[in-house]
Amino acid sequence: xPELLCPVCGGVLTQGEKAGICSSGHSFxxxxxxxVNLLVARQSGAQHGDDKExxxxxxxxxxxxxxxxxxxxxxxxxxxxxPAEDTVDLLDAGxxxxxxxxxxxxxxxxxxxxxxxxxxxxxxxALRWGGKRAPDLQLAVASVFRLPVAAKSCDILLNVFAPFAxxxxxxxxxxxxxxLHAAPDAMHLWELKEAVYETPYRNDAxxxxxxxxxxxxxxxxxxxxxxxxxEDIASLFQMTPYAHKTGPADAARLDALDTLxxxxxxxxxxxxxD
Ligand SMILES: [Zn+2]
Numbered sequence: 001x002p003e004l005l006c007p008v009c010g011g012v013l014t015q016g017e018k019a020g021i022c023s024s025g026h027s028f029x030x031x032x033x034x035x036v037n038l039l040v041a042r043q044s045g046a047q048h049g050d051d052k053e054x055x056x057x058x059x060x061x062x063x064x065x066x067x068x069x070x071x072x073x074x075x076x077x078x079x080x081x082x083p084a085e086d087t088v089d090l091l092d093a094g095x096x097x098x099x100x101x102x103x104x105x106x107x108x109x110x111x112x113x114x115x116x117x118x119x120x121x122x123x124x125x126a127l128r129w130g131g132k133r134a135p136d137l138q139l140a141v142a143s144v145f146r147l148p149v150a151a152k153s154c155d156i157l158l159n160v161f162a163p164f165a166x167x168x169x170x171x172x173x174x175x176x177x178x179x180l181h182a183a184p185d186a187m188h189l190w191e192l193k194e195a196v197y198e199t200p201y202r203n204d205a206x207x208x209x210x211x212x213x214x215x216x217x218x219x220x221x222x223x224x225x226x227x228x229x230x231e232d233i234a235s236l237f238q239m240t241p242y243a244h245k246t247g248p249a250d251a252a253r254l255d256a257l258d259t260l261x262x263x264x265x266x267x268x269x270x271x272x273x274d
Contacts (some may be wrong), residue, residue, distance in 0.1 A: 001116025002089045002149040002172070004140050007038045013148075015138070033131030035139035037124065038148045048141075049123030055097065057238035059129055062099045064232060069223050070160075070266045074100055074180060075107035077219070078156055081178040081270055087114040091154045091172065093144040094162020095119030098130035098137060100182075104158060105137065120147055121162075147172050156180065166210030173273035179213060185220060185265035192237060192262045196250045205267055217270035227260045236262070 004013045006022035013020035013028065013036070020036040021027045028036045039048070050058070061067075082088045088108055092101040098119055105117040118138040121127050127139050142148045145165045152174045159169070160182040169179050186205040193200035207215055227233050237243055237254055246254070 001138055002091050002118050002153040004036065004038070004118065004138060005148045005150060007040050007142065007146070007148055031124070031128065031131070033128045034135060035124070035127040035131050035141060037141040039122075039141050039143075049121060050096070050126055051123075052125045054238060054243070055123065055125040055129060057235040059097050059099075061232065061235040061239055062097070066225050066227075066232075066236075067099075067264065069221050069264070070182060070268070071100055071103050073219060073221050073266075073268050074158065074160070074182060075104050077180050077217070077268060077270055078104045078158075079107055079111045079113075081180070081217075081272075082108065082113060082156055084112070086155070087116065088155045089153060090115055090117040090156045090158070091147070091149060092117070092119040092158040092160070093147060093165065093169065094159060095121050095130060095137075095139070096123070096126045096160075096162075098134040098139070100158060100160050101130070101137060102134035104156075105134070108156075118149070120144060144168065158182075164208040164210075166208060166213065169271075170210060170212035170273060173213075175273055177273045178216075179271040179273070181208065181269045181271065183267055183269075185222065185267045187222075187263055188265040189236070189240065190263055190265075191260060192233070192240075193242070195257055195260065196237070196246070196254050197242075207267075207269055210271070212274050213271040214274060215269055216272045219268045220265070221268060222263055222265040225260075225262050225264055227262060228258075230255075230258045233257050233260050 008026045011022035095101045108115045157179045186202040
């Protein structure tokens with residue numbers, strides 16, 4: 001698996017039970033759930049990334065299986081884009097609770113590949129659940145813009161609903177390695193937005209462009225979700241970026257929703273590192 005590096009000196013971290021320690025003696029505590037926190041002092045302190053409430057909502061919703069079509073597509077793409085014979089080093093940049101990471105690692109193993117997998121996320125709350133879901137993954141709190149792994153150390157990089165840090169992805173992928181990038185398509189959750197907002201807007205679904213990464217495949221995945229419980233609708237809304245920008249009138253419309261047919265629409269793109 002891609003070895004985690006010390007964020008202070010860049011040395012390889014030896015993973016102990018209680019901490020990851022580099023040869024210069026920099027030490028990073030391991031949480032009970034398994035992740036190491038690699039944010040250095042000036043980065044830590046304030047809440048980073050998704051908070052507890054958002055993580056709880058997303059976990060509940062994902063565990064309901066509603067986004068399984070995207071998970072299946074990611075698994076197939078990962079198997080398709082990795083060579084049969086070699087060990088596969090997998091890194092999930094923005095792994096959240098590892099719902100996709102764990103499934104992709106399992107799919108690669110089922111396909112007979114030897115997999116080492118790691119996940120990075122800026123949210124401790126997300127990684128706490130990630131460690132429970134996937135105890136065999138190496139997990140670290142860090143930014144996707146400063147991934148704690150060596151240059152050219154990854155064969156497959158996942159980037160699912162997480163910021164696109166193009167230059168950093170070029171750095172960590174081996175030549176010929178593949179980035180699988182999943183993002184909301186233009187009409188993702190349209191009916192939900194229509195029900196809540198006066199003037200819903202479409203998502204920008206333009207493909208990210210990065211020198212050194214060539215787009216080799218683009219797949220659109222969509223499904224209509226028949227939500228018949230208010231709590232599923234509320235969880236779905238809570239896990240979106242718009243949840244924090246909602247006024248009282250919008251919130252009242254959301255509270256009144258007990259059933260909803262809503263389109264989930266994703267774009268999954270594969271980029272090959274030149
Ligand atoms: Zn160090």
